[in-house]
Amino acid sequence: MNDNHQTWEKVLAIIKEETTTPSFNHWFASAHLHSLDDTAKIAYLETQDEFNVRILNNRYKTMLENTFKTVLQEDYRVIVRKTTDYENEPEKPEAVIRKEKAKVTYVNKEFRNQRIFNPKFNFDNFVVGESNELAYAVAKAVAEYPAQSYNPLFLHGKSGLGKTHLMHAIGIYLLENNNDLNVLYVSSEMFTNELIKALGEKNGTREFKNKYRKVDVLLIDDIQFLEGKESTQMEFFNTFNELYANNKQIVISSDRPPDQLVRLDERLRSRFYWKMVAELMPADYETRVAILQKKAENENLTMDSDLYEVIQLIAERISDNIRVLEGAFYRVISFSNLMDKKIDKSFAKRVLKDIIINGSNNPTPVQIKNVVSKHFNIKINDLESSKRTNQIAYPRQIAMYLCRTMTDFSFPQIGQLFGGKHYTTVMHACDKIQKQLRTDPNLKDVIDELKKEINNVNN
Numbered sequence: 001m002n003d004n005h006q007t008w009e010k011v012l013a014i015i016k017e018e019t020t021t022p023s024f025n026h027w028f029a030s031a032h033l034h035s036l037d038d039t040a041k042i043a044y045l046e047t048q049d050e051f052n053v054r055i056l057n058n059r060y061k062t063m064l065e066n067t068f069k070t071v072l073q074e075d076y077r078v079i080v081r082k083t084t085d086y087e088n089e090p091e092k093p094e095a096v097i098r099k100e101k102a103k104v105t106y107v108n109k110e111f112r113n114q115r116i117f118n119p120k121f122n123f124d125n126f127v128v129g130e131s132n133e134l135a136y137a138v139a140k141a142v143a144e145y146p147a148q149s150y151n152p153l154f155l156h157g158k159s160g161l162g163k164t165h166l167m168h169a170i171g172i173y174l175l176e177n178n179n180d181l182n183v184l185y186v187s188s189e190m191f192t193n194e195l196i197k198a199l200g201e202k203n204g205t206r207e208f209k210n211k212y213r214k215v216d217v218l219l220i221d222d223i224q225f226l227e228g229k230e231s232t233q234m235e236f237f238n239t240f241n242e243l244y245a246n247n248k249q250i251v252i253s254s255d256r257p258p259d260q261l262v263r264l265d266e267r268l269r270s271r272f273y274w275k276m277v278a279e280l281m282p283a284d285y286e287t288r289v290a291i292l293q294k295k296a297e298n299e300n301l302t303m304d305s306d307l308y309e310v311i312q313l314i315a316e317r318i319s320d321n322i323r324v325l326e327g328a329f330y331r332v333i334s335f336s337n338l339m340d341k342k343i344d345k346s347f348a349k350r351v352l353k354d355i356i357i358n359g360s361n362n363p364t365p366v367q368i369k370n371v372v373s374k375h376f377n378i379k380i381n382d383l384e385s386s387k388r389t390n391q392i393a394y395p396r397q398i399a400m401y402l403c404r405t406m407t408d409f410s411f412p413q414i415g416q417l418f419g420g421k422h423y424t425t426v427m428h429a430c431d432k433i434q435k436q437l438r439t440d441p442n443l444k445d446v447i448d449e450l451k452k453e454i455n456n457v458n459n
């Protein structure tokens with residue numbers, strides 16, 4: 001039995017445990033592992049039937065990727081194709097094969113071990129919102145048509161907003177579609193260290209230059225690191241010019257726009273403006289929620305109202321860095337696994353005490369009442385009155401629900417704050433809104449909007 005066969009057997013054994021017998025027999029039993037690309041970290045699966053391909057790709061991809069991770073102890077991206085798609089890869093003349101083999105060896109030697117792409121940083125996993133749609137669109141265009149419309153591409157944005165993710169996504173996409181391309185991803189720090197090492201070795205500089213001049217697509221991250229390093233800048237300047245002159249794609253990322261890289265050579269800075277400069281801005285609330293929903297999906301978590309509330313809580317409180325946002329979410333997940341506790345809001349608050357409680361204050365019931373009364377165009381006094389018309393009672397129930405979910409006030413305390421109502425009235429209101437939220441998307445939009453407004457007032 002070869003390694004791939006063994007791997008696939010292990011994957012199947014796990015999946016068999018996790019799915020029903022009919023699903024397993026239907027979708028997995030006839031699939032095979034076609035090949036594993038250990039460099040690009042892709043598992044290629046094959047199956048005979050077109051529909052089966054679609055189901056495995058759409059419905060079971062996350063499960064497959066998680067299972068490969070369990071078996072191989074590494075992240076692998078899964079691609080399922082029809083068997084005939086592999087068979088129909090055009091036969092190449094002997095001379096072409098020989099030439100390609102030579103090229104592959106060369107790619108192996110100089111570039112393969114620098115293809116350090118994180119398979120999770122792909123386009124499918126990148127959630128697009130208003131804050132990043134331009135950057136996403138141009139990154140995708142570069143991946144599809146390198147060195148055509150957007151060369152060079154300069155991506156900038158504050159820390160943790162997805163620059164590296166998009167660069168890896170470009171690299172992964174390019175390699176998936178043309179494995180022979182010389183795609184090179186380097187951080188500016190790696191570039192600098194490589195240059196310093198080369199300077200200390202016999203023929204080092206020549207080899208360094210040769211290597212970089214042979215690149216088809218250069219992805220260079222965190223260019224701000226080159227600030228103040230004159231000789232590295234000079235070498236990068238030469239590399240840039242040479243690649244550009246040969247119509248090779250260059251993608252650069254930075255934590256600032258080019259004009260703010262003041263300790264970078266002016267000639268280099270001006271080149272960054274030649275084609276496309278795209279900014280990644282802090283994600284808005286909806287995008288932050290969508291990002292965490294995607295992470296939950298990737299972790300195979302079942303989305304119930306408790307989990308959704310936790311996602312909202314984290315998205316409300318952490319707004320300027322996606323890395324911190326997802327870090328908080330993963331912390332909740334791992335503590336819940338460790339302690340075997342269900343994820344809900346009070347558990348999340350405990351686990352994230354340092355971020356949620358100390359890092360930011362809960363809104364006050366007064367702020368909540370203010371926002372709700374403005375939204376429904378009624379008076380705060382009305383919220384505290386005993387009027388029972390629907391026009392007043394419904395916003396009051398919503399306000400009570402928000403006080404309960406956004407503050408640490410108890411049912412009796414909230415009752416007091418709403419004109420001395422009995423605690424069972426507050427419980428009833430919260431229960432009603434909670435249930436309605438599960439079925440009424442309009443109410444969910446209203447609540448989301450109110451929470452956003454309350455947090456804006458609170459910050």
Ligand SMILES: Nc1ncnc2c1ncn2[C@@H]1O[C@H](COP(=O)(O)OP(=O)(O)OP(=O)(O)O)[C@@H](O)[C@H]1O
Pocket residue numbers: 121125126127128132157158159160161162163164165166255291322323326
């Ligand atoms: N739009 C998005 N959708 C999904 N995940 C995202 C998105 N934006 C960022 N992330 C995630 O946030 C984390 C941080 O992103 P990334 O490392 O790309 O940030 P960065 O801008 O390169 O930060 P730095 O400047 O600190 O290197 C990653 O795990 C990435 O997958």
